[in-house]
Amino acid sequence: GGTSTPSSTETTTSATGISCPAPGAVPGSTAQAGAGGAVPPATTITETPLKLGSLLPTTGSLAFLGPPEIAGVNLGIKEVNDAGGVLGKPVEVIHRDSGDTKTDIATQSTSALLGSGVSAIIGAASSGVSKTVINQITGAGVIQFSPANTSPDFTAWDDKGLYWRTAPSDVLQGKVLGNYMAACGAQTLGMIVLNDAYGTGLQKNVKAAFEAAGGKVVAEQLYNTGDSQFSSQVDAVVAAKPDAIVLITFDEAKSIYPLLTGKGVKPTQMFMVDGNLYDYSKDLSAGTMKGTQGTQPGTFAKEDFKKALLAIDPALKTYNYAGESYDAVNLIALAAEEAKSTKGVDIAAHLKDVSEGGEKCNNFASCVTLLRNGKDIDYDGQSGPITFSDAGDPTEAYIGIYEYDNDNKPQPVKAEFGKL
Amino acid sequence: MSATSAAAAATASPAEESVVKVTNLVAGYLPGVNILNGCSIEARKGELIGIIGPNGAGKSTLLKAMFGLVKVHSGSVVVRGQDITGLKANKLVTKGVGFVPQNNNVFAALTIEENMQMGMFQRPKDFAERFDFVTSLFPELGKRRAQRAGSLSGGERQMVAMGRALMMEPDVLLLDEPSAGLSPVKQDETFLRVHEINRAGVSVIMVEQNARRCLQICDRAYVLDQGKDAYTGTGRELMKDPKVIQLYLGTLADEV
Amino acid sequence: MDFGFILSSAAGELFSPTTAAYALAALGLAVHFGYSGLLNFGQAGFMAVGAYGFAISTLTFGVPFFVGLVIAVICSAIFAMLLGIPTLRLRADYLAIVTIAAAEIVRYIVTTNQLTAVTGSANGLAAFEGGFYAMNPFPAGSYMGMNNRDFFIRIVGWGLVIICCTLVWLLMRSPWGRVLKGIREDENAVRSLGKNVYAYKMQALIIGGVLGALAGVIFTLPRGAVQPANYGTELTFFLYTCLLLGGLGTVLGPVVGAMIFWVVLSLSQGILYGLIESGAVTWLNTVQAGQLRYILVGVALMLLMIFRPQGVFGNKKELAFA
Amino acid sequence: MEDLNLRSTPKGLPHRRPGRLLKVIGAVFATVVAILLVVAPASQATSPSPTPSPSITTFQNNISGFLRDDARAPIADVTITARSGGFEGTAKSAANGSWSIGVPVQGTYEIELDEQTLPAGIKLADGQENPRSVTFSQTSNLSVIFAFGKGIVVQQQDFGQNLLNRLVAGLSFGLLLALASVGLSLIFGTTGLTNFAHGEMVTLGAVLVFAFNAIGLPFWLALILSLLGGGLFGYVQDAGLWKPLRRRGTGLVPMMIVSIGLALAVRYVIQFYFGGATQQLPFAQSAEIQLGPVSISPNNLWSLVISAIVIALIGIVLLKTRLGKATRAVADNPALAAASGIDVDSVIRIVWVTGGMLASLGGILWAYYRPGVTFDMGSQILLLIFAGVTLGGLGTVFGALIGSIIVGIFVELTTVFGLAADLKYVGALFIMIVVLLFRPQGILGRRERVG
Amino acid sequence: MSTHSEESRPSEEIDYMTDTRPIAAGDTAPGCKKRDPIVVAENVTRSFGGINAVDVEYLEIPRHKITALIGPNGAGKTTLFNLLTGFDTPNSGKWQFEGNSLAGVSPYKVARMGMVRTFQLTKVMGKLTVMENMRLGGSEQPGERLSKALFKGIWGGREKEITAQANVLLEKFKLDAKKDDYAASLSGGQRKLLEMARSLMVRPKLVMLDEPMAGVNPALTQSLLDHIKNLKAEGMTVLFVEHDMNMVRHIADWVVVMAEGRIVAEGPPGEVMKNPAVIDAYLGAHHDVDLGDAEGIKELAAELVADEESIVGTENAGIIAIDVVAADSDEPEPRKKDSE
Numbered sequence A: 001g002g003t004s005t006p007s008s009t010e011t012t013t014s015a016t017g018i019s020c021p022a023p024g025a026v027p028g029s030t031a032q033a034g035a036g037g038a039v040p041p042a043t044t045i046t047e048t049p050l051k052l053g054s055l056l057p058t059t060g061s062l063a064f065l066g067p068p069e070i071a072g073v074n075l076g077i078k079e080v081n082d083a084g085g086v087l088g089k090p091v092e093v094i095h096r097d098s099g100d101t102k103t104d105i106a107t108q109s110t111s112a113l114l115g116s117g118v119s120a121i122i123g124a125a126s127s128g129v130s131k132t133v134i135n136q137i138t139g140a141g142v143i144q145f146s147p148a149n150t151s152p153d154f155t156a157w158d159d160k161g162l163y164w165r166t167a168p169s170d171v172l173q174g175k176v177l178g179n180y181m182a183a184c185g186a187q188t189l190g191m192i193v194l195n196d197a198y199g200t201g202l203q204k205n206v207k208a209a210f211e212a213a214g215g216k217v218v219a220e221q222l223y224n225t226g227d228s229q230f231s232s233q234v235d236a237v238v239a240a241k242p243d244a245i246v247l248i249t250f251d252e253a254k255s256i257y258p259l260l261t262g263k264g265v266k267p268t269q270m271f272m273v274d275g276n277l278y279d280y281s282k283d284l285s286a287g288t289m290k291g292t293q294g295t296q297p298g299t300f301a302k303e304d305f306k307k308a309l310l311a312i313d314p315a316l317k318t319y320n321y322a323g324e325s326y327d328a329v330n331l332i333a334l335a336a337e338e339a340k341s342t343k344g345v346d347i348a349a350h351l352k353d354v355s356e357g358g359e360k361c362n363n364f365a366s367c368v369t370l371l372r373n374g375k376d377i378d379y380d381g382q383s384g385p386i387t388f389s390d391a392g393d394p395t396e397a398y399i400g401i402y403e404y405d406n407d408n409k410p411q412p413v414k415a416e417f418g419k420l
Numbered sequence B: 001m002s003a004t005s006a007a008a009a010a011t012a013s014p015a016e017e018s019v020v021k022v023t024n025l026v027a028g029y030l031p032g033v034n035i036l037n038g039c040s041i042e043a044r045k046g047e048l049i050g051i052i053g054p055n056g057a058g059k060s061t062l063l064k065a066m067f068g069l070v071k072v073h074s075g076s077v078v079v080r081g082q083d084i085t086g087l088k089a090n091k092l093v094t095k096g097v098g099f100v101p102q103n104n105n106v107f108a109a110l111t112i113e114e115n116m117q118m119g120m121f122q123r124p125k126d127f128a129e130r131f132d133f134v135t136s137l138f139p140e141l142g143k144r145r146a147q148r149a150g151s152l153s154g155g156e157r158q159m160v161a162m163g164r165a166l167m168m169e170p171d172v173l174l175l176d177e178p179s180a181g182l183s184p185v186k187q188d189e190t191f192l193r194v195h196e197i198n199r200a201g202v203s204v205i206m207v208e209q210n211a212r213r214c215l216q217i218c219d220r221a222y223v224l225d226q227g228k229d230a231y232t233g234t235g236r237e238l239m240k241d242p243k244v245i246q247l248y249l250g251t252l253a254d255e256v
Numbered sequence C: 001m002d003f004g005f006i007l008s009s010a011a012g013e014l015f016s017p018t019t020a021a022y023a024l025a026a027l028g029l030a031v032h033f034g035y036s037g038l039l040n041f042g043q044a045g046f047m048a049v050g051a052y053g054f055a056i057s058t059l060t061f062g063v064p065f066f067v068g069l070v071i072a073v074i075c076s077a078i079f080a081m082l083l084g085i086p087t088l089r090l091r092a093d094y095l096a097i098v099t100i101a102a103a104e105i106v107r108y109i110v111t112t113n114q115l116t117a118v119t120g121s122a123n124g125l126a127a128f129e130g131g132f133y134a135m136n137p138f139p140a141g142s143y144m145g146m147n148n149r150d151f152f153i154r155i156v157g158w159g160l161v162i163i164c165c166t167l168v169w170l171l172m173r174s175p176w177g178r179v180l181k182g183i184r185e186d187e188n189a190v191r192s193l194g195k196n197v198y199a200y201k202m203q204a205l206i207i208g209g210v211l212g213a214l215a216g217v218i219f220t221l222p223r224g225a226v227q228p229a230n231y232g233t234e235l236t237f238f239l240y241t242c243l244l245l246g247g248l249g250t251v252l253g254p255v256v257g258a259m260i261f262w263v264v265l266s267l268s269q270g271i272l273y274g275l276i277e278s279g280a281v282t283w284l285n286t287v288q289a290g291q292l293r294y295i296l297v298g299v300a301l302m303l304l305m306i307f308r309p310q311g312v313f314g315n316k317k318e319l320a321f322a
Numbered sequence D: 001m002e003d004l005n006l007r008s009t010p011k012g013l014p015h016r017r018p019g020r021l022l023k024v025i026g027a028v029f030a031t032v033v034a035i036l037l038v039v040a041p042a043s044q045a046t047s048p049s050p051t052p053s054p055s056i057t058t059f060q061n062n063i064s065g066f067l068r069d070d071a072r073a074p075i076a077d078v079t080i081t082a083r084s085g086g087f088e089g090t091a092k093s094a095a096n097g098s099w100s101i102g103v104p105v106q107g108t109y110e111i112e113l114d115e116q117t118l119p120a121g122i123k124l125a126d127g128q129e130n131p132r133s134v135t136f137s138q139t140s141n142l143s144v145i146f147a148f149g150k151g152i153v154v155q156q157q158d159f160g161q162n163l164l165n166r167l168v169a170g171l172s173f174g175l176l177l178a179l180a181s182v183g184l185s186l187i188f189g190t191t192g193l194t195n196f197a198h199g200e201m202v203t204l205g206a207v208l209v210f211a212f213n214a215i216g217l218p219f220w221l222a223l224i225l226s227l228l229g230g231g232l233f234g235y236v237q238d239a240g241l242w243k244p245l246r247r248r249g250t251g252l253v254p255m256m257i258v259s260i261g262l263a264l265a266v267r268y269v270i271q272f273y274f275g276g277a278t279q280q281l282p283f284a285q286s287a288e289i290q291l292g293p294v295s296i297s298p299n300n301l302w303s304l305v306i307s308a309i310v311i312a313l314i315g316i317v318l319l320k321t322r323l324g325k326a327t328r329a330v331a332d333n334p335a336l337a338a339a340s341g342i343d344v345d346s347v348i349r350i351v352w353v354t355g356g357m358l359a360s361l362g363g364i365l366w367a368y369y370r371p372g373v374t375f376d377m378g379s380q381i382l383l384l385i386f387a388g389v390t391l392g393g394l395g396t397v398f399g400a401l402i403g404s405i406i407v408g409i410f411v412e413l414t415t416v417f418g419l420a421a422d423l424k425y426v427g428a429l430f431i432m433i434v435v436l437l438f439r440p441q442g443i444l445g446r447r448e449r450v451g
Numbered sequence E: 001m002s003t004h005s006e007e008s009r010p011s012e013e014i015d016y017m018t019d020t021r022p023i024a025a026g027d028t029a030p031g032c033k034k035r036d037p038i039v040v041a042e043n044v045t046r047s048f049g050g051i052n053a054v055d056v057e058y059l060e061i062p063r064h065k066i067t068a069l070i071g072p073n074g075a076g077k078t079t080l081f082n083l084l085t086g087f088d089t090p091n092s093g094k095w096q097f098e099g100n101s102l103a104g105v106s107p108y109k110v111a112r113m114g115m116v117r118t119f120q121l122t123k124v125m126g127k128l129t130v131m132e133n134m135r136l137g138g139s140e141q142p143g144e145r146l147s148k149a150l151f152k153g154i155w156g157g158r159e160k161e162i163t164a165q166a167n168v169l170l171e172k173f174k175l176d177a178k179k180d181d182y183a184a185s186l187s188g189g190q191r192k193l194l195e196m197a198r199s200l201m202v203r204p205k206l207v208m209l210d211e212p213m214a215g216v217n218p219a220l221t222q223s224l225l226d227h228i229k230n231l232k233a234e235g236m237t238v239l240f241v242e243h244d245m246n247m248v249r250h251i252a253d254w255v256v257v258m259a260e261g262r263i264v265a266e267g268p269p270g271e272v273m274k275n276p277a278v279i280d281a282y283l284g285a286h287h288d289v290d291l292g293d294a295e296g297i298k299e300l301a302a303e304l305v306a307d308e309e310s311i312v313g314t315e316n317a318g319i320i321a322i323d324v325v326a327a328d329s330d331e332p333e334p335r336k337k338d339s340e
């Protein structure tokens, strides 16, 4: 493979040149669906079929995150039901909009979901929204399972053991990214950061890692959700002339990135994070981003997984948190199987167990086969090897490092494994 | 209703065509509450018609209804044979009807000169000539042409309002208390000027609380009470009518 | 499509604590705008001040519940005064924009990263409601299908609504209320009659603001978290919607308006998603449904204002003299 | 391929679950191969990435870094050693300054740079620990930066230069705000309506350009059509909504709420079709050029010029033409305007069409200023538009212009004066409140006389 | 209400209606001292971009009298009202009410001290009923304090009193039928009436009426004049601006004439109206305009003079037709109006 050749090409180091170490290994998670043969029938048949709710954004400032997550949930549900459902009954799902914190839709959606008797709610995408509903959900004895919350606050939340998430906390991505930028030769760093739970959480970790390596953060410019123009932030960062600039943003990167290149910042100096590691081929002219790199938790989205998602929602443009959402469904379904119950509290009691210590499997059909054959399982999903801590956080994950090609599409370079 | 109507017919030449004819007008602001209850008035060519009456009788409402600013429930307004009931105000202006409202009768944010221009919105060409005419009547307006009407004194506003209407050179002029707030001499000048305009062939319908003065110069007058034309007659006749004096005119001016 | 369920969850919104909070805040707006003519578009700011005043005093200074509540009220009164000094001389439309701006400034300040230690910045604050639920007299169990926490907050929230409505009603039928209404119509005329217009406006601003602050507290208690983004201009818009739905210048208007607002919101959600889930509608997916719902809410808002501009309790006659 | 496989040996994986190791190896292997097969061609074709030569190692855990002097020139051939317990690894910096030491296990290492091997004249910067100890935590790569000479110098910004750039940026932002505000102010002025849907009119302009461009129309045509579309939207709004409401005598506050409803509906209709993500218009990227002392992007320059011209035109029309005066007359006293022979409805319609077109133009320029098109881009600046209009004096067109420019400049200037960037709108809003404290009627607004 | 004045003269019971003692302390001249002034203004000036709207060197308003303030349009009468009541701030000057300096005192305090004004361009609280408008005028209402508003027991009694008071006034002003209608639905003249009645609800010491009778039906005016006269009996002082000379002559004890911001004459009505300076300032100022159309004017004037029923040319025409007559009697001596 081309990228993997550690040829000692000489770098023409410009003043702020960035050149990164050669990619290492590209680990993936466990093998393809290993479930040859049919799934054995369920031994216990549940009276109340498992009912899941999703509380994901279809409106508001995070609306662009919703579709892949919903597709992930739907794919999970489809596979579970294709494999005969949970405890002999097909799993039901109802979707509700979480909106964003501005509109306060989430509480109402939650009431509706709780009212219809779900055992678990998958969501919300934003840590802010999750905070507004976590008490309501966990208070009702229902599992809240977020595919995308990265805020550390939830680790210690008094959630009665009902809050879970598949998204690895910011800590890991921050460490990897901070070190990586230093390893690429950056001594000074500029940051443009979304001022919200996600942005500032990640910022803190990136900064800590970068400074631990001996580098210096020379510009940190924050903006708020809903801010619409970033020129003063961009100017302030550019004026500090950092070696590398990291954009800890969501969709706003589409506006910020061209502003930076317009000011003469080279694409190789820029680093993206999971919130904005998209395909920019339609937005920016070819070559604009060539050499920009970025990190994203989780192993690289596999092509067949993407295909499966596209079959669910052909309009999908990005795949962020699709894997995490998909894994959430599988984990809940498996835990319900293992608990032989569809009650939220019972499921929660088995979630940790299905994620660790046992025979590895990575989709519902194969896992449930193992379970019904009386085996202990260790579910490793699309988003990583998933092993839960007692607090319901994933304790290990891969952080993928990507590099943009000439078409402004991120291409996987390598992945780093980390444990919390 | 009026013993004087025969006399009224006698004063005005019967051959003169009716320019404005209001028949049985019923109108009001709120649904179900009629302010005008079948009011009829008529202005013939070249006539100066005065309308007097107690406060709240519906005089302003009548003018507004004629001018399409109040909803007409029934009855008709005919101008030179054309039914204009319910027509929009700006259409009426093109038909040669001019109107000076009682309240809010200037463009406060516009300068005096611009107020005058609004008066001639339909024909901006002759502005200079007409403006000269108006400023000859109200020299203050000429001197202050760049002052915003909103900062003018009450009387000055009234002048602007009159001036704006006069800029139009209308065929029919509806005036709602044009003399209110003017100093005595200005009042007289206004009356005289209205009289003059009228003599020049413009039919004028004028609501006034300065009733005596109004009755002196008008050809015919109506007394409006509770949304109806209670009395009509020539100005002189009404001035003499003891009932009218007692109810509407008062005797203040006669006391010394 | 399960109509029973859709209806019951809509009915659930009738007495949800959030509805109570909206009702209180809209009642504050009724005092501001409906009675005094103060076009306050910054009610969200007052709610934020209340919520943060409560949360910060509880978390940072560890004060007990009632002290926190009093601090929240005092904070909002101070905010009202600070806001009132420069703005009460302004014409209504200027006031509207300035109050939006002030509320946004509050939101930016509690959002800014500089103050993370105090406000939690964009993350907001959490876990301050313990003191409140510790006072819960209802032992754990199910009360009309609610757990004891839910039940308690509802009782408190709606109790507060009833008390505040009564107070506002008493105030507005008094000569004091008459002066306010006079100010709404023409403050110079009221001045010429020897009333201290500025003081009255300030009192009204403070009272409405305090109602807003109480609403802010009620709003956050069931969530156990304050989020700065909750207090954006949309919130004020929605509060105005509640106020106008119910009827300006009425006491029950804002309460009923808030109920209608949330029921409509809930019904629109229930019916739309119900149609999709039952397969009756196939041209929509759930992503689009979220958007369609807002479209419907917007349209419903317009239709309501077009066909019943005076609201449920409002006086149509009053509108004739707008 | 061989290299890669070597480097991805499972030694690098955590040794936590030795029992399952074999399975894992197989799995990882298979996946890696699968992925690389897909990815490789693309990478090969496009990115002969300039990779340094790391010290070839078989360890998964790496300590690495770059050596550069304070002019950022690479320093080659410097020896660096990592020690921990019995382990010692050494690396020499490559020609581009990079070095990397593979280590067997995570833990604490002592890193030492051999200062003897430094080229003449280059010294470690003050305060740079050497040797220093570093600890792996959670991840498998660790970076160490050694700074030389003066160390890491934070670039000082040239205050004057910065101020000038921000002023220019503020001016062009302010002018495009002004485009939208002038329309809003006109509409407010003539109808008294506080139109909260104006933000959506702004959005529409940009979205229409995007849509027309996406269906393959030439750019200039897309621009023209979008302006017309904005005008049409204004027209339709007036004819279909506001005029009937005026007819019914609906009050201004209910109308304001109607506009809020309209804003919601339109915003989400746009989202329904346009989606929630940011999109870019053609030519959105433009590299800045230097114009005398200021650097400005050509797009901003265009925006500045276009908005200045358009606003000047509007100003002339309002002041000099009959239509302009009629507009002001209707604004002032619609009933009297009608009584003066002005067709109030058609004046208002013209104002709506003009307002729509101005908003549309503002939206297009806004999409280039940001740059980007989103379904809520207009509502995001609505408050700033309102602030500009209010600051200048409600209903006064030139006030709207001046107010918007002040707001624009203050938004851009706040960071220069040390306010945190996430508070940058606070500055602009605050200045508005302060100005209104001294001029309650706005900058150009006029006080009505009492009595 | 008039406690202050009563305290100052506790023993002598004066009937203000029939009090005929001279008003001026000395000679009757513009700016002369009064025997018993209630308002004293000194050097009050206000200019608007070059125009001196008000330039009052010295003015005293006599207590317990009805004073008319007349003068041509734009003379500065309303502006003077605004200044005295604190609705506008002067460029210079000081003035006092019952010995208290009022400079910089806010309008509501001025009104509280007992100096209440009406507005020429009426201000009614449109969406309050006529009755509520009236009640709002009532002074010393305990229920207007926030602390007492909640308890009807505290303010209910006073409310009844002012309601009764309002009913009496409304009947006088022929507004009783409209009592429960929104004030916004009143006609122009009715608004004037309401405004005046409302100011009387305050029971001020000095009521300042700005053209109270403009637009009011003459018959009603006549009946109201007695009411205004009777205010004196209650110890009130009245200062009013009016262009209706009949009214001025009928009720004013004293007339102050303003022109171009200055006090140009004052004195008892009979004298003032014969004063050439007054005629000059109030009446003759514009007669030169008529020259252009002298024909028509003369014709009408002649017609009016000939008409025995017309008041023109008669004694009680007063000043009304003077300029017409003057124009008639050829060459008008140039009574220059801005001959500074």
Ligand SMILES: Nc1ncnc2c1ncn2[C@@H]1O[C@H](COP(=O)(O)OP(=O)(O)OP(=O)(O)O)[C@@H](O)[C@H]1O
Binding pocket: B029, B030, B035, B053, B054, B055, B056, B057, B058, B059, B060, B061, B062, B102, B209, E184, E185, E186, E187, E188, E189, E190, E215, E217
């Ligand atoms: N906008 C309105 N809405 C409702 N009723 C009104 C309105 N305007 C006037 N009225 C009522 O209509 C009646 C007639 O009013 P109008 O203004 O026509 O009286 P007017 O004869 O002109 O009196 P004035 O001499 O005082 O001007 C009055 O009783 C008044 O209360």
Ligand SMILES: Nc1ncnc2c1ncn2[C@@H]1O[C@H](COP(=O)(O)OP(=O)(O)OP(=O)(O)O)[C@@H](O)[C@H]1O
Binding pocket: B151, B152, B153, B154, B155, B156, B181, D449, E048, E049, E051, E053, E071, E072, E073, E074, E075, E076, E077, E078, E079, E080, E120
């Ligand atoms: N705010 C202002 N700006 C400019 N000029 C003003 C302002 N207020 C008043 N004026 C001018 O000052 C002069 C005095 O006005 P004022 O209203 O006091 O006159 P007045 O004596 O009450 O006249 P009237 O009898 O017509 O009511 C007028 O010429 C007026 O145009």
Ligand SMILES: [Mg+2]
Binding pocket: B059, B060, B061, B102, B176, E187, E188, E189
């Ligand atoms: Mg009238």
Ligand SMILES: [Mg+2]
Binding pocket: B153, B154, B155, E077, E078, E079, E120, E210
């Ligand atoms: Mg005046």
